[in-house]
Amino acid sequence: MGLVAGIDIGNSTTEIVIASGSEPIAWDRRPTRGMKGSEASIKAAVSLLQSLQREHQLIIEKVVVAPWQPVETLTSTIHEPLPDTGRLQILKTAHQSVVGDGWAIGQPWLITQAAMSEVSLIAVVPSGVGFEFAAAAINRELANGSNIVGAVIADDEAVLVAKRVSVDIPIADGVDTEVARTAQRLFLEVRPQNSSLKIATDVWALRSALELSEMDASPLNEIVRWVKNERTALIGLFSESQISNPINNGFIDWTDGTTTELFEAIAKIENSLIGDVSRVAITEPINTSDIWAFDITKVLADRGLRQVGHTRDLALAQLSPHSSSSNLDLGEMFKVPVVVAESESFAARIGATSTPGVGSGAAILDIGGGTIDLISEVELSAAGAGELLTAAVAFALDTSRGAADWIKRGPAQRLETPQVLLSESGSKNFVSEASPYPASAMGSLVTPGPAGFLTFGQNLQPAEWRIMRQGLKQAAIGKNVARLIRSLESKTGTAKDLDLVVVGGPVADDELLPVIGAIPGVKGIGRGNVAGKLGHRYAVAYGLSQI
Numbered sequence: 001m002g003l004v005a006g007i008d009i010g011n012s013t014t015e016i017v018i019a020s021g022s023e024p025i026a027w028d029r030r031p032t033r034g035m036k037g038s039e040a041s042i043k044a045a046v047s048l049l050q051s052l053q054r055e056h057q058l059i060i061e062k063v064v065v066a067p068w069q070p071v072e073t074l075t076s077t078i079h080e081p082l083p084d085t086g087r088l089q090i091l092k093t094a095h096q097s098v099v100g101d102g103w104a105i106g107q108p109w110l111i112t113q114a115a116m117s118e119v120s121l122i123a124v125v126p127s128g129v130g131f132e133f134a135a136a137a138i139n140r141e142l143a144n145g146s147n148i149v150g151a152v153i154a155d156d157e158a159v160l161v162a163k164r165v166s167v168d169i170p171i172a173d174g175v176d177t178e179v180a181r182t183a184q185r186l187f188l189e190v191r192p193q194n195s196s197l198k199i200a201t202d203v204w205a206l207r208s209a210l211e212l213s214e215m216d217a218s219p220l221n222e223i224v225r226w227v228k229n230e231r232t233a234l235i236g237l238f239s240e241s242q243i244s245n246p247i248n249n250g251f252i253d254w255t256d257g258t259t260t261e262l263f264e265a266i267a268k269i270e271n272s273l274i275g276d277v278s279r280v281a282i283t284e285p286i287n288t289s290d291i292w293a294f295d296i297t298k299v300l301a302d303r304g305l306r307q308v309g310h311t312r313d314l315a316l317a318q319l320s321p322h323s324s325s326s327n328l329d330l331g332e333m334f335k336v337p338v339v340v341a342e343s344e345s346f347a348a349r350i351g352a353t354s355t356p357g358v359g360s361g362a363a364i365l366d367i368g369g370g371t372i373d374l375i376s377e378v379e380l381s382a383a384g385a386g387e388l389l390t391a392a393v394a395f396a397l398d399t400s401r402g403a404a405d406w407i408k409r410g411p412a413q414r415l416e417t418p419q420v421l422l423s424e425s426g427s428k429n430f431v432s433e434a435s436p437y438p439a440s441a442m443g444s445l446v447t448p449g450p451a452g453f454l455t456f457g458q459n460l461q462p463a464e465w466r467i468m469r470q471g472l473k474q475a476a477i478g479k480n481v482a483r484l485i486r487s488l489e490s491k492t493g494t495a496k497d498l499d500l501v502v503v504g505g506p507v508a509d510d511e512l513l514p515v516i517g518a519i520p521g522v523k524g525i526g527r528g529n530v531a532g533k534l535g536h537r538y539a540v541a542y543g544l545s546q547i
Contacts (some may be wrong), residue, residue, distance in 0.1 A: 002061035005052075006347070006544030007045050009129040011036045011071050012369025012387055013505055014045050015538050018058055019545035022354075024531050027538055033368070036370065037068025039328060046333055063334045064544040066344040069289075071370030073317045073387040074096050075296070075395040076282060078249040078263050083226060086217035086241045088210075091186075092175050093227055093310065099162035101172035103189035103199045104150035105209050108181045110458040116139040118148045122186045126177045127154035134526035135164030142166060143420075150188040152180055152234060162167035172232050183236035185210065191231040200224070200233040210237060229307045252291070253279035266312055270479065274487040276382050280318055289321040292384030292483070294475045296392050303471050305464060315392040315476065317384035319371060341547050345379035349541030350546050352501045355528040361497060365484075365516070366530075366539060367477065367504035374484040376498065378491050382484050386506040389476040396468060397456050403449070407456055408469065409509055410421040412445040414462050415455075421446070424462040470511060477506070478515040485521040496521045 003025065008015045015029040030048050034040030052058065058315055082090055106120035111134055117122055121141075125134040130454050134157070138148055138221065142165075153161060153173040162171050170190040180186060187210055189200045192256055199205045203224050207217045212243045216237075227233045236242075250262040252269075255278045260268060269277075269291065277291045293316035300306040330338040341347050348366040352358070352375075363376040370387045373379065394404035413421035413429065421429045431437060437446065437453070444455040445465055489496050507527055508510060517525045534542060 003058055004545045005049055005063045006541040006546070007049065007063055007065050008344070008347070008538075008540040008544060009036055009041050009068060010368050010370065010505075010540075011073075011385075014041065014048060015541040016045070016049055016052060017534070017538050017541040018052060018056070018060060019546050022531070022546065023292050024534060024538075024542060024545075025078060026052050026058060027534060027541070028052050029537065032369075036070040037262050038070075040328070041068075042328065049334070054364060055349065060336060062337050062339060063330075064339045064341055064547050065330070065342045066347055066540065066544060067379075069320050069371075071317050071319050071383050071385075071387070072286075073315075073384075073391050074282075075371065075391050076316070078312050078314055079247050080263055080312075081247050083219075084241075085222055087216060087238050088219050088223060089179075089236050089238065089423070090226060090233070091180055091183075091236050091241045092125055092172060093230040093232055093413040097156060097158045097174075098170070098172045099158050100150075100168060100190050101192050101195075102170050102362075103187070103209070104170050105185060105187045106147075106149050108183055108186050109141075109148070110181050111137040115144070115146040115148070117147070120147045122188055123148055124177050124181045125151060125153040125155075125157070126181075129155075130368065131157040131160035131164065132156075135161050138165050146454075152177060152186070152188060153493065161381045167446075167487075172234060175185075175234060176248055176515045179242075179256065180234070180236060184186050185237045187233070187235040187237075189233045191452050193231070196229065196231050197227055197233055200227045200230075200235070206235075210235075212237075215291045226310065229309050229372065234270070250280070250282040252277055252281075253285075262314075263312060264457070266293055266295050266314065266354045270483075271481065273490055274484065276380055280316075282316075284316065287321055288318040288383070290381065290383045292320040292382060292388065294392075294479070294482050296395055296472070296475075299392075299471050299475045300396065303467050305468055305471075311333050313395060315388055315395065317370065317388045319381065319383035339547065340543055343372045343379060345381065347540045347543030347547065348503065349375045349379075349532045350529045350543035351541070352503045352543075354531045354542065355501055356532050358528075358531075360499055360501065362501050363498045365481065365500045365502045367512070372477065372480055372484060374481075374488060376488055376496070379493075380484050380487055381488075382480050384476060385504075386477075389472060389506075392472045393469070394474055396472065398528040399456055403454055403456065406449045406454055407447055408472075410469075410511065412447040412462060412465055413456070414445050414460075415441050419506055422462060423467045426463075444520060470515075473509075474515055477512060478519060479514055482519045482521075485519065489521070495532045497523045499524040501526060501528045503530065503536050504535055507536040532536050 033044035106122040109121040116504040152175040158173040296313040352364040445457040
């Protein structure tokens with residue numbers, strides 16, 4: 001019987017199984033190069049196949065692949081539009097950097113012009129002026145008797161200016177100075193890290209500071225509610241009502257014909273079904289057959305680790321509706337006949353059900369890098385899986401995706417001293433004196449990496465990392481699996497009580513099975529053991545080799 005190679009080019013990993021009949025002869029995997037189904041990814045698969053054949057001295061007669069539908073995974077911060085508050089407008093709450101601890105109110109003074117000495121002024125520093133020129137201008141006018149009580153800066157230079165001015169004043173940067181300079185008065189309040197606004201969240205104190213009439217004070221309740229969780233506020237009082245600049249966050253088109261602004265769509269996505277979305281636009285409109293997204297900060301805020309403000313830190317995965325590489329001659333690239341299978345899900349069913357002991361009624365859950373496939377009476381594929389979790393962890397920890405791919409996998413310990421590690425349970429472990437961690441790792445969390453240990457989370461406790469990690473796994477994968485089960489019930493018209501065979505690379509994570517097992521509709525759960533010897537990986541590749 002001739003040898004057949006099943007090649008599964010995934011979004012993260014390319015897996016190959018060479019089989020003689022039902023017996024796997026050789027298998028291996030490598031990270032996918034480029035986008036799934038791209039010419040680069042196929043050439044890398046050819047190289048891996050050639051390496052396998054040389055190593056095991058095999059000659060294959062046929063290659064079987066599945067249609068390739070790539071998934072794009074991204075993170076992005078989107079902003080809630082400012083409320084319409086008439087003559088009073090919130091000009092800034094988020095910050096790049098701020099200096100000081102207090103508040104000030106004054107007329108805007110553009111530092112490139114002469115200052116008035118008889119009124120309180122807030123210096124306005126436009127983009128490109130430079131911190132040295134700005135500090136010199138402020139110091140000069142202070143020496144001339146001007147009462148400069150604060151400063152707002154367009155560029156990221158608050159700290160640099162503060163170190164060079166002769167008085168302690170509140171300073172904020174990242175401000176739209178073109179708008180700020182047109183205000184009649186500016187109110188600026190900044191507070192240190194881990195503290196919050198005081199005057200701007202007190203409606204009576206704010207009204208008194210701005211010297212507002214009863215009519216002008218009517219928007220203050222809305223302003224106070226808006227800034228309640230912030231530590232920076234810049235509010236302008238203008239001669240007439242201002243129209244806030246529109247924020248273009250993007251949108252989502254739904255298959256029912258409706259369109260939702262992206263900021264508002266995140267909550268709706270959580271309750272959606274597979275196939276509810278037809279198009280998503282962040283930078284440009286893209287057709288899609290499925291999308292999964294969640295707010296990273298809200299996931300952490302719900303567990304007491306963050307505060308929710310007026311931004312959403314989006315983790316999003318979108319599935320291409322079309323297969324890639326349709327213009328490539330696969331036979332020429334592999335130098336043997338190439339068969340394209342019906343679907344990845346079809347192959348995953350064959351591979352997963354080769355697990356010893358699997359019952360005939362079991363459903364298959366294939367968790368990959370880009371998608372999660374649920375195969376029962378029907379086949380469903382959801383965007384968002386291991387890569388989405390990696391992207392969310394990288395964003396939450398402000399680290400690279402390469403590091404996050406290792407960090408996300410499980411517990412970490414905090415290096416208390418070069419010889420003492422604090423675990424998530426609070427117990428302490430001792431490092432061998434022959435190989436202590438370097439002093440630079442002190443106070444960091446450490447976890448095994450591909451070439452030794454990885455450090456992260458300088459100000460994070462091990463127990464906090466456990467809460468964060470498990471919350472993101474629930475959001476990225478647990479809730480997505482729940483969506484798949486709801487979609488299956490919707491398509492079949494009956495509630496499900498599933499016994500699941502779970503396969504795919506992320507299934508090595510011991511924390512995932514309890515997350516999935518707790519989902520309504522899941523009765524039993526266990527890892528696959530493909531062909532009785534390949535473990536939880538290679539389900540699609542082995543299934544392809546059997547077609």
